[in-house]
Amino acid sequence: MSSLHTAGRGMYAGFVPGFVVISGSMFAGKSEELIRRLKRWKRTDLGVITFKPVLDTRSENITSRNGCSLEAIEVHASAQMIEFVKETDKIIGVDEIHFFDPDLPKVLLELVRMGKLVIAAGLSTDFNGEPFENTMRAMALATEVTIEFAVCDICQSQYAVRSQLLVPSSSRILVGDKDEYSPRCIECFEPPSQTPT
Numbered sequence: 001m002s003s004l005h006t007a008g009r010g011m012y013a014g015f016v017p018g019f020v021v022i023s024g025s026m027f028a029g030k031s032e033e034l035i036r037r038l039k040r041w042k043r044t045d046l047g048v049i050t051f052k053p054v055l056d057t058r059s060e061n062i063t064s065r066n067g068c069s070l071e072a073i074e075v076h077a078s079a080q081m082i083e084f085v086k087e088t089d090k091i092i093g094v095d096e097i098h099f100f101d102p103d104l105p106k107v108l109l110e111l112v113r114m115g116k117l118v119i120a121a122g123l124s125t126d127f128n129g130e131p132f133e134n135t136m137r138a139m140a141l142a143t144e145v146t147i148e149f150a151v152c153d154i155c156q157s158q159y160a161v162r163s164q165l166l167v168p169s170s171s172r173i174l175v176g177d178k179d180e181y182s183p184r185c186i187e188c189f190e191p192p193s194q195t196p197t
């Protein structure tokens with residue numbers, strides 16, 4: 001090991017264990033921000049490992065809508081992540097946390113207690129504007145919360161924080177893109193559950 005590393009500079013410079021949550025609506029750039037942060041850590045000697053739920057069918061990588069992507073391990077259950085993480089993995093990226101089972105916040109907190117920096121991204125609310133439990137709980141337990149905003153499709157507000165469902169569905173976990181969802185600010189958002197049919 002070089003004297004630079006043992007002196008505490010270089011290898012671990014800037015690393016602090018913690019729990020970062022990146023939240024917001026669809027099309028807000030959550031995955032893009034997650035990838036940006038993880039790629040910065042990939043330039044260091046610290047191990048970076050990234051997970052996503054099997055449910056998201058976009059690809060086996062984490063892909064942002066602007067075309068950035070990062071290799072990710074697909075897991076069926078949040079507890080599986082612990083099995084993959086090695087001692088040398090210091091940065092844990094997790095995308096689409098709203099799609100995971102309810103154990104997710106507990107598992108992420110356990111990783112933080114193991115000395116890891118967890119950076120997790122997830123949708124804040126479903127198509128009815130109701131908070132996703134995993135994201136809500138993760139945000140409450142986090143050491144840093146970042147909200148990303150989309151641009152409202154109706155009034156061009158820079159603060160779109162809701163995902164308007166454009167097709168008939170009763171599933172909270174409908175994976176979709178611009179044909180299925182539209183970013184809306186709070187004023188322009190119309191929760192389907194409150195709209196007469």
Ligand SMILES: [Zn+2]
Nearest residue numbers: 152155185188
């Ligand atoms: Zn609007």
